[in-house]
Amino acid sequence: MMAVAKRLGIERARLVHLLDGLERRKLVKRVQSPSDRRSHALYLTAQGETSLRQFKRLAAEHERHVAEKIGKENRERLLQILSCFT
Structure with missing residues (x-):
């Protein structure tokens, strides 16, 4: 998430809020990494x-x-x- 936030030029907390909204609208989904519990992949x-x-x-x-x-x-x-x- 940190890399995505940096690429977009926004704070990580704002990105999480944005992704929460996109997920509620069923536009993206987060999939937890099998190797790192703290990491998620983003999919449309x-x-x-x-x-x-x-x-x-x-x-x-x-x-x-x-x-x-x-x-x-x-x-x-x-x-x-x-x-x-x-």
């Missing part, structure tokens, strides 16, 4: 995979919409500006 459920495909489709539609509205050059500039905040 079938419902989670369906939701992920839908989110990716919506994100792609949004990207196309933004590109249409502001143009390719302005989109690239916006991405450069936003990358300064990461």
Whole structure:
């Protein structure tokens, strides 16, 4: 979990809260490691995979919409500006 939290740039406690919510919604499941009781593997459920495909489709539609509205050059500039905040 620590590696996932670090990769996402959030505190471990926030990740646990986020995963609890995703698990309640049946989007992910945690499976305890057979070799380390403190460690869990994360898996998308079938419902989670369906939701992920839908989110990716919506994100792609949004990207196309933004590109249409502001143009390719302005989109690239916006991405450069936003990358300064990461």
